[in-house]
Amino acid sequence: MNNYSFSMEITDQLGRKFELPEIPKRVVSLVPSQTELLVDLDLEKKLVGITKFCVHPKDLRKRKKVVGGTKSVHLDKIEALHPNLILCNKEENTEEMVLELEKIAPVHVSDISKMEDAFQIIQQYGKILCCENKAEKIIAGVKSKKSLLEKKLSGRKKLKVAYFIWKKPLMVAGTDTFINALLELNGFKNVYTGRYPETNLQELQELKPDLVFLSSEPFPFKEKDKKIFKDTKAKIILVDGEFFSWYGSRLLDAMDYFMHLQDHASISR
Known part of the structure; x- marks a missing residue:
């Protein structure tokens, strides 16, 4: 030591x-x-x-x-x-x-x-x-997996996304958040600005996202909640909020999760 x-x-x-x-x-x-x-x-x-x-x-x-x-x-x-x-x-x-x-x-x-x-x-x-050596090992692991994700995304079209964190009222993660940083890492463009703005279904339709992400936290969206957004033309996906908002060593597993999410998000509706 x-x-x-x-x-x-x-x-x-x-x-x-x-x-x-x-x-x-x-x-x-x-x-x-x-x-x-x-x-x-x-x-x-x-x-x-x-x-x-x-x-x-x-x-x-x-x-x-x-x-x-x-x-x-x-x-x-x-x-x-x-x-x-x-x-x-x-x-x-x-x-x-x-x-x-x-x-x-x-x-x-x-x-x-x-x-x-x-x-x-x-x-x-x-x-x-x-414990600097252990810390650097975690960072190196995240960076290595991050590079693989970026390679997978090379040349892909950037899809527009709305990331929902709360149900009543409807709230989303905007551009001034760590969640947005991970959306950008995944090649997604957030249609909402600010931090955690309230929104409504009419505004959502006007923004025309390609994807609607329903997070597992802080509000635990479930499969049944997809019906709220049934009139939007966006593809609706339940996502694990821990992988989009937890930092530190959670990022190691998050990179693996994002690789699979990319496949799910890119399939035809």
Whole structure:
């Protein structure tokens, strides 16, 4: 293992600086995709607290202290765990939460909107938690599979897509999201702008997407929900939301998923 000099000054993805007086040994993760990443970096022993939404690995919540959700946590439960690092995310967690958590331990906040951000957060965790080689191995694996996907897409027509995340009201992921970055990676053009705008069936028809994706999260769209969009000329596909919105090590499996999705999305209606 490499020798690291502590105290270490850390700058997170919001540009916030804080000091780590020692290598973190007790970590609380309040972001499901980052929790999964820590486990895949072989850091489960350091992980002492997670959210109720940290569902991967599926039995992790039986082994770790659940401290609440992503928008609301039990500060007393977190404080009782005596963490020396808390991991948050700009979109998943609230600013008010971060301010309260900073009274307990150093807080690192990620901000992921593109693939480069995802690679950076893996690198940062690798450095902070002294597992840089494992972090680089994950990044290399994702980049290798990403290259295969891009090769598969070479010369293909770019299809227009609407990516639905909520049913009542109808909401979509717009262009200013990590979901959009992965849609672009797949050669799709998002017909909605902004972050998570509300929409309606009339607007959807006017935008004329080739594909309508119904995500499994945060709203769990099912086969029966396809009938809502029966009057659109778009092809309607149920997609796994974790592969479009989780970053970190989940991207390894996401690239394989996208390869199969491409075949499904390109078949004739």
